[in-house]
Amino acid sequence: MEEKERIYNSLVDIVGEDFLSNREEELYVYSRELGALTSNKPSYVVMPKTVKEVQKIIKLANEERIPIVPMGGGSSLSGLALPIKGGIVLDMKQMNKIIEVNEKSMYALIEGGVTLGKLRSYLEKNYPHIQPLLPDSVPSATLTGNVIVYGSGALSQRYGLSSDQINGFEVVLPTGEICKLGSSAVSTYWHTKASLPDLTGLLIGWFGTTGIVTKLSIKLYPNPKKRDYIVFNLESIDQIPDAVSKVIQTEIAEDILSTSQEEPAYMRGMVLLVAYIAGESDEEMEFKKRILADALKDEAQYIESTMLGSDFRERFFEKPGFAAWVSDIRRGGGFVYCGGFMPLEKIPEAFRRTEEISHKYGFPYTTSFRVVGKGTVIFFPPFPFNRADKNDVDNAVSAMHETDELVLELGGVPWKPDIHVQKLIMERMDKNTLELMKKIKKLLDPNGIMNPGNWEVD
């Protein structure tokens, strides 16, 4: 029997015909993503429903030496779930059960394909007093994908990156064994990673090259009754590091974001610093606003949310996706952004140089960043492009790559780097660190089947 037919038949035996495809038009869809990058088509797409099925698919991929690419929502915008070398795309969306919500120990145990939208709406309906991490990403993105790419969101100033907000994983290793990482390795509770060696790092940032997450425990937080924001309009981008530091010092804001952009025209020249606050009562909210206003009273124009026109308010703040509404400025449905984790003091230079890069490639200039924890910031300049215009698509990729090089030059680390930028990172990386990565990959994935092309150390 021909190889293709043999593999197809084996996959039918594992997942059934309804959850498998080798149809050209569907394979085509899996060779594209929301961003500007494309890849080879996979040979098969499978949607497993159980851990056992995942194990069997991995076993088959090892026997046949065929690549296997885990995919969540496929929304990384840097091609991280594209089948660069073909093979099997393992679409995790059928593994979408919310297994347990523990209100006392404040975690949710979910399957590896649960989306942000599903968890959020489930909690809103059944546990309105509890909230999960809140990336502004698309609802179809998965929690696992977001954790693996070091995502961030509206609670990241307070609780850190999405990758900091987990208690453990269940994974299927590239050699097929099921492993529990975190307290579930020794207990029936999934409430902590302590005090075991932290093996979750073998998955985070590895972009599906070291195993398949089939379950994860996500931390939960109280959901405050009231939310609001205040905006500071700074005179210059040079004020950003000091102003942001002062806002961080208050320890009052839930989330701190900044943006500077030239579209729409009324935004030109503004350098906005937005502090989101939350609380239980009007008194608490007023108190928090007063402290924040006081922190920057000598250097910035202070604007309360109620002082902004409703159009501005709605477009900017009341819908999730701070920068997302600039995403279709070209009317062509294309949008990419990467950027990176930056030292706060480098932000003015990063903003200036991104403006140059944007104009060089014909894009309106937009830069934004979000504070993560108490110091570092995630800097994310978006490039909206027209999918129907090949030149525009190429320009978006070039602008994204040039920004990533800028991030490296300024002492930052590119966020969710695509394979081109992964190479740039590895060229600059400490040689012993690179060697360690190589050993880990070889040990975990001796046949090199997992998402090949990514973090290719050899």
Ligand SMILES: Cc1cc2nc3c(=O)[nH]c(=O)nc-3n(C[C@H](O)[C@H](O)[C@H](O)COP(=O)(O)OP(=O)(O)OC[C@H]3O[C@@H](n4cnc5c(N)ncnc54)[C@H](O)[C@@H]3O)c2cc1C
């Ligand atoms: C409009 C828009 C706004 C966005 N805003 C934000 C934002 O505010 N914050 C933010 O953090 N991100 C944001 N993003 C980026 C991206 O959507 C998120 O990072 C998203 O959470 C990635 O999840 P995903 O399920 O789409 O991952 P995918 O793209 O499917 O996968 C990401 C990586 O994880 C691997 N992977 C996925 N599932 C598994 C698994 N089960 N086991 C092992 N490996 C796996 C994949 O192989 C891939 O390497 C945004 C994207 C868009 C399009």
